Amino acid sequence: MVKYRNNPPDAAALMASARSFGNYNLPSALADLLDNSIKARAGMIEILCLREDGEPTVRILDDGHGMTEDELFGAMRPASANPEDERAADDLGRFGWGMKSASLSQCRKLTVLTRKNGKYAGASWDLDDIEDWQMGILEHQEIEKLANPKLLERDGTEIIWENCDRLSEYGKVRAKEFNELLAHAKSELALTFHRYLAGEMGVRKKLTITFNEGALDPIDPFLRDHPATQSKPVEHLELEGKPFSVQAFILPHFSKISSAEHERLGGEEGFVKNQGFYVYRQHRLIMHGTWFRLVRHGELSQLVRIAVNIPNSLDAIWKITVDKSEAQLPSGLRSRLREIVKSLKGQSGKVFQSRGGRIKQTDGKTPVWAKYVRSGEVRYYVNREHPLVADLLEHEDREVRQSFGVALNLVEDCFPAVSIGEDFTTRPEMMNQSALDRDAFLERLDAALPSLLAHCDGSFEKLWELLQVTEPWGGQSTLVEEHLRLKGWKNA
Numbered sequence: 001m002v003k004y005r006n007n008p009p010d011a012a013a014l015m016a017s018a019r020s021f022g023n024y025n026l027p028s029a030l031a032d033l034l035d036n037s038i039k040a041r042a043g044m045i046e047i048l049c050l051r052e053d054g055e056p057t058v059r060i061l062d063d064g065h066g067m068t069e070d071e072l073f074g075a076m077r078p079a080s081a082n083p084e085d086e087r088a089a090d091d092l093g094r095f096g097w098g099m100k101s102a103s104l105s106q107c108r109k110l111t112v113l114t115r116k117n118g119k120y121a122g123a124s125w126d127l128d129d130i131e132d133w134q135m136g137i138l139e140h141q142e143i144e145k146l147a148n149p150k151l152l153e154r155d156g157t158e159i160i161w162e163n164c165d166r167l168s169e170y171g172k173v174r175a176k177e178f179n180e181l182l183a184h185a186k187s188e189l190a191l192t193f194h195r196y197l198a199g200e201m202g203v204r205k206k207l208t209i210t211f212n213e214g215a216l217d218p219i220d221p222f223l224r225d226h227p228a229t230q231s232k233p234v235e236h237l238e239l240e241g242k243p244f245s246v247q248a249f250i251l252p253h254f255s256k257i258s259s260a261e262h263e264r265l266g267g268e269e270g271f272v273k274n275q276g277f278y279v280y281r282q283h284r285l286i287m288h289g290t291w292f293r294l295v296r297h298g299e300l301s302q303l304v305r306i307a308v309n310i311p312n313s314l315d316a317i318w319k320i321t322v323d324k325s326e327a328q329l330p331s332g333l334r335s336r337l338r339e340i341v342k343s344l345k346g347q348s349g350k351v352f353q354s355r356g357g358r359i360k361q362t363d364g365k366t367p368v369w370a371k372y373v374r375s376g377e378v379r380y381y382v383n384r385e386h387p388l389v390a391d392l393l394e395h396e397d398r399e400v401r402q403s404f405g406v407a408l409n410l411v412e413d414c415f416p417a418v419s420i421g422e423d424f425t426t427r428p429e430m431m432n433q434s435a436l437d438r439d440a441f442l443e444r445l446d447a448a449l450p451s452l453l454a455h456c457d458g459s460f461e462k463l464w465e466l467l468q469v470t471e472p473w474g475g476q477s478t479l480v481e482e483h484l485r486l487k488g489w490k491n492a
């Protein structure tokens, strides 16, 4: 006979470890709470991150259906749901831990106030006062005092984080750090929930999220409403009998989008880091910037982004993590997705090629490379009239002039024509010679500007005219113009 003895976990210890379930940061912790609000059919979510005397407090208020007292107590219970249970199709939750572990990953005291059908309930967990699983219960008066006045007027839920020790290293956070933290959280949320914010097809009613009273604008990582974005057809696939879909997009070349768009698309890590798959679970972005090792680095252009839309019924197969920040590509899908990626290789190349430099001298542009064709002989040479080249060839120092001339001849004599020809016939999409990254392009422009300005005898006006007809800047005059204007080198 097996004997049994009760052996529950120690409350303080378990809740302290719950702080590290998942790998939350401020935006992903907030996102987990927003998932709950969305599940509760909220149309409006207000996030307030305040800093008083250096101490941060966070409040998230929604106008969802709220909870009864019993529901609230159930919801406050750690592991309030079994991850193995089937979830409603619109449920963004999974482990029954989100509200607790996401909140406590950022703060030591979590309070939840809620109103359902006009009736209030409130409860709190305080890591510093949790012996024997004692949960704080708030009386009606306390709720009235503490709650956002809006919660007293309509149903909904308000989550309050106090003692935010993870937001502040030593209990206090400096204004600058705090503002950076908030700016990051804001843009992450605008991306994570962009489909909800835009009220897209198939996604329930449009959602408004305000962050410190400013409404979040959706950040569409595919820039779908830009005329130069190429949307590929949606592919409908199945995994264990459950449908999901994949759609690829080729973003416009950087010369065709505004700096603001470029900034938003590149995020903090830049364009390249953000290429790859964008995995959505119930229309909520859970991860991006990965190729799941399906693509070798640089194999596909940085302009390709692929949306993968999965329902929550496939959570287990995709191995969604507690903090919903990660998923693993199911092995049954690798080959199918690889095929999709392969079919894109040829096409993404074209966006680049059409941007490539022309060898022939066209519409008055001064090219870097020129060629002559004579009695059946073709030879490519560096255009001696390109201003940067011309200036060096006339350098005041004879030795510089000579060395530069020698180097130019060397580059021309050893022009890898055969290798280029081969690459171009076998894998044109991989030809990647021109500066594709906007930042690199501008950096190189900046490096060239002093010489170019000297070439124009210091005249900004002449410089601008020169840039318009000189490769590679002439092909990107909008971008160059904007850049010069920012530097104060060109008038509006």
Ligand SMILES: Nc1ncnc2c1ncn2[C@@H]1O[C@H](COP(=O)(O)OP(=O)(O)O)[C@@H](O)[C@H]1O
Residues within 6 Å of the ligand: 032, 036, 037, 040, 062, 064, 065, 066, 067, 074, 075, 076, 080, 081, 092, 093, 094, 095, 096, 097, 098, 099, 100, 156, 157
């Ligand atoms: N803002 C909210 N409005 C209404 N109910 C909520 C809200 N937040 C949480 N809940 C309830 O609390 C439960 C537990 O939430 P959570 O700890 O995030 O786990 P999960 O989302 O995995 O179920 C939810 O299933 C829901 O019933």
Ligand SMILES: [Mg+2]
Residues within 6 Å of the ligand: 032, 035, 036, 092, 093, 094, 097, 098, 099
């Ligand atoms: Mg949840």
